[in-house]
Amino acid sequence: MHSNSGLVVFYVQLCIVFSIIHAQPGPGQKIFLSCGDQKGGNDADGRKWEPDAKYLVNSDKTVETKAETKDSSLPSDIPYMTARIFNAETSYKFSVNGSSRIFLRLHFYPSSYPNVNISNSYFSVNAGGVTLLNNFSAATTAMALSQAYIIKEYALAPSNKNDLSLTFKPSDKYSGTFAFLNGIEVIETPEMFDDNIEMVGVSGEDSGVMVSATTASMETMYRLNVGGQFVPPTNDSAGLMRSWYDDSAYIFGASSGVTNKANTTIKDSGLTGVLAPLDVYNTARSMGPDPNINKNYNLTWVFEVDANFTYLVRLHFCDYLYQKVNQRVFTIYINNQTAADTLDIIALAGGMDQPVKKDYVVNVNGKQDNKEIWVALHPNVNVKPEFYDAALNGLEIFKLGDAKSNLAGPNPEISDLMLKQMELNNKKFAPEKSYIGAIVGGAAGGAAAFGIAAAIIFIVNKRNKKQHGDSVSWLPLYGHSHTSATTVSGKSNGSTNISSDAAANCRFFSLAEILQATKNFDESHVIGVGGFGKVYRGVIDGDTKVAIKRSNPSSEQGVNEFQTEIEMLSKLRHRHLVSLIGFCEEGNEMALVYDYMGKGTLREHLYNKNKVTLTWKQRLEICIGAARGLHYLHTGAKYTIIHRDVKTTNILLDDKWVAKVSDFGLSKTGPNMNQSHVSTVVKGSFGYLDPEYFRRQQLTEKSDVYSFGVVLFEVLCARPALNPSLPKEQVSLADYAMHCQRKGTLDEIIDPQLKGKVNPECIKKFAELAEKCLADHGTDRPSMGDVLWNLESVLQLESDPTSVNHSPAPSGSIEYDNAEQINQAKLMAMHRNTLSLGSDHDENEQSEDKPDEIFSQIVNQKGR
Ligand SMILES: *[C@@H]1O[C@H](CO)[C@@H](O)[C@H](O)[C@H]1NC(C)=O
Ligand SMILES: *[C@@H]1O[C@H](CO)[C@@H](O)[C@H](O)[C@H]1NC(C)=O
Ligand SMILES: *[C@@H]1O[C@H](CO)[C@@H](O)[C@H](O)[C@H]1NC(C)=O
Ligand SMILES: *[C@@H]1O[C@H](CO)[C@@H](O)[C@H](O)[C@H]1NC(C)=O
Ligand SMILES: *[C@@H]1O[C@H](CO)[C@@H](O)[C@H](O)[C@H]1NC(C)=O
Ligand SMILES: *[C@@H]1O[C@H](CO)[C@@H](O)[C@H](O)[C@H]1NC(C)=O
Ligand SMILES: *[C@@H]1O[C@H](CO)[C@@H](O)[C@H](O)[C@H]1NC(C)=O
Ligand SMILES: *[C@@H]1O[C@H](CO)[C@@H](O)[C@H](O)[C@H]1NC(C)=O
Secondary structure, three states: OOOOHHHHHHHHHHHHHHHHOOOOOOOOOEEEEEOOOOOOEEOOOOOEEEEOHHHEOOOOOEEEEEOOOOOOOOOOHHHHOEEEEEOOOEEEEEEOOOOOEEEEEEEEOOOOOOOOOHHHOOEEEEEOOEEEEEEEOHHHHHHHHOOOOEEEEEEEOOOOOOEEEEEEEEOOOOOOOOEEEOEEEEEEEOOOOOOOEEEOOOOHHHOOOEEOOOOOOEEEEEEEEOOOOOEOHHHOOOOOOOOEEEOHHHEOOOOOOEEEEOOOOOOOOOOHHHHOOHHHHOEEEEOOOOHHHHHOOOEEEEEEOOOOEEEEEEEEEOOOOOOOOOOEOEEEEEOOEEEEEEEOHHHHHOOOOOOEEEEEEEEEOOHHHOOEEEEEEEEOHHHOOOEOOOEEOEEEEEEEOOOOOEOOOOOOOOOHHHHHHHHHHHHHOOOOOOOHHHHHOOOOEOOOOOOOOOOOOOHHHHHHHHHHOOOOOOOOOOOOOOOOOOOOOOOOOOOOOOOHHHHHHOEEEOHHHHHHHOOOOOHHHEEEEOOOOEEEEEEEOOOEEEEEEEOOOOOOOHHHHHHHHHHHHOOOOOOOEOOEEEEEEEOOEEEEEEEOOOOEEHHHHHOOOOOOOOOHHHHHHHHHHHHHHHHHHHHHOOEOOOOOOOOHHHEEEOOOOOEEEOOOOOEOOOOOOOOOOOOOOOOOOOOOOOHHHHHHOOOOHHHHHHHHHHHHHHHHHOOOOEOOOOOHHHOEHHHHHHHHHHHOOHHHHOOHHHOOOOOHHHHHHHHHHHHHHOOOOHHHOOOHHHHHHHHHHHHHHHHOHHHHHHOOOOHHHHOOOOHHHHHHHHHHOOOOOOOOEOOOOOHHHHHHHOOHHHHHHHHHHHHO
16 A cells, blocks of 8 residues: 555565564464674563564664663663664564554664764665655654653554564665664554544634544654552563553643652553553642632643644543542643533543543644744633532643654754854864763753653763863862862853844843833842842833842953853743743843742751741742752753752742742853863852762753752751751761651751641651651652652642652652662663753852851761
């Protein structure tokens, strides 16, 4: 039906080599192939992978090879450390049950391999007549998503043929190009899709159009365990080896509802396991307990997809809270169109604890540059349900093949910032072999695609250490406080290069406006001083209060950081991040204009005697807000961003006490090439610094989690992270609180203002969470998503102690007590190292917070 030249070639080859086909179809056949591997073996989950050679129709134009470097994020050596390289069109052939749908997973590890340059690999992949990939560059994709490896999953429609051919073809658009592959999974599954699926957003003549999915081949774009934790392949049901990811990175806006877990037993109807494991159905995200709040917001997820394709959106539901019809009824919007006006899970499923799924089809037609799928839930108040609430347990998005049986989209784009970074790194590593880890440097992407599970190790950092000692690195190595900040010798020769993209997101201010706003930078308007320069309070547009950061005209680093901050911040919009309104660049003056935070810093409300004491609930809400902002930085933004300076003075509060994370944008773009070395600069603030970062100089988002743990203790104990006036063992809050927590004497150091006013169970949970954040090893710390989840459950417990049973995140969920769990935690956290963002602090600020003796004391803690 879809003949093309590739298939013709294939049929010819088939006649010649039919005898080498070994695999016989069996019920629910599963094949796991480690490509280019002569022995095969077990992966970390104990799954057995066999060599791929016997499935090859012809291996003449292929090479078996081994990766030269091993990324620390690889879940196991098999299948990633070996690869097959295809220098000409080559097919695999599998005997399959022609009546079965087939899950096909392709694993790519674009590392360095002998005698090839992985950046030159562009190829297409075709499976049984369906184009899966075209002009695919695994290196570009990995770089753009900042993943070390890529897993592509397809669900191929039953073909009615007894064999499946999988063809790799190097692109003919480039010379000297090749295809490569590390692993293949072929899994036969029962049909899990239906005919007659409603199309959302069509009106007029086309309305009522139904789409049949039983004949459609698909690519899995997203698969989420909504309100729950990562479910690894080995925990999936029906042996389908799917991965189910945490949904929190995809939540849009500040209102993310609440998560909860069933305390009842989910009923397992025959097909349940095929659709999703029970672990997906027994957790959910709902809107929250307050009907008035729920009436006023949509619980929304946003997903990036390829334009000009049709998508199947599958929603999984299971109501384990309510028993009756009309207790909870809600509307589902997909891409701002009503998909279901009145969805009542109980009615749909036929009862409590019954899993059910609902599918919709939506066309993303690329008009107005739309490349997103929005899924939003809102209580339907018109039908007067008993509770104004909505809930979702799981969500999958599949891309449907188009009329030409094509599923291939373009390679994801690498951002300007990342290109800049690559350029710097390439120059630096020019004499060496290109290696993706080095190319990627530290720039990292967001949680953008299916199969996110990767980390990029600090190759750059390590190499630099080997080659040049400590002196050269675009990464700020750990240093001492008296070296000066990065010096950029490339002076501003006129105007900076703000990208049009960033400029479009930002307002441009004239110098006159800035001068007027700050009364000519009047000293009485100064509200802070940072590495960049002074921060002024100001008023624009008559009555809008703003904070204006003025670049210190004598600061050489200004230009670069100014640009980077605009580039980064203009892309970061989140309720819990301080937002950039615009910038001014005129003459020698550069200034950034931010929202003004009426209530100042969290710190001044914790132990500044002049201010009202925050209630426990307020404190929890502030922590939740800040956690949400950080979680967004880690997983939700286009780039993963490690804040690196999480502390109570960087958590600001607006007039309504909404917490906003600030000071997250001064990214390091590395030393200028004219410069022989970059001075090392202290990053972060003492008292909050991750000890693992000291030891290994590897920065991960878990360093932020550590600092946030210190913030949590600070909130609980209302004392500074460092207090040099106390006896030695109490100076560092992190150490002292951990000591007390272990001895069970934490009560003694808790803020007296809280004593007796707070549910002790809440304090206990809160302290346990803070303790986990302070775990010595990053891998043992929860992800920011877990932290958020646990804080929400503490708040829920505080607000409504009777809801304990439904409260989210059993505390065990963040206890990682064996290697496998740690590995999964790593996956869950999408462990990535990143472009080092964070602010340099000027000498003043450092010495204010951290006197020298404290510094050395902390530094000497190394071995703790
Ligand atoms: C082939 O797949 C169909 C549908 O999944 C199934 O009913 C049938 O039993 C399978 N046949 C064999 C020989 O396994
Ligand atoms: C996976 O399943 C095992 C065995 O049932 C269980 O102990 C483990 O907690 C599960 N892991 C996750 C992440 O759900
Ligand atoms: C589950 O929680 C509900 C509400 O808190 C409670 O009424 C019910 O008894 C619990 N069920 C079980 C099996 O614990
Ligand atoms: C849905 O509406 C929001 C604003 O209401 C808009 O930002 C978004 O782009 C819309 N989404 C789609 C897919 O049209
Ligand atoms: C929820 O989303 C729908 C569809 O985009 C929109 O019409 C509606 O105004 C939204 N409601 C709220 C409260 O944001
Ligand atoms: C999608 O299709 C439209 C109209 O055919 C075209 O203008 C647009 O460039 C396409 N977008 C992509 C990303 O291919
Ligand atoms: C192939 O992909 C690369 C990288 O994404 C892109 O620059 C190039 O234009 C594409 N080539 C074709 C022929 O589509
Ligand atoms: C690999 O190819 C890329 C793109 O063609 C090129 O920039 C890079 O220098 C090459 N690396 C090596 C080591 O040849």
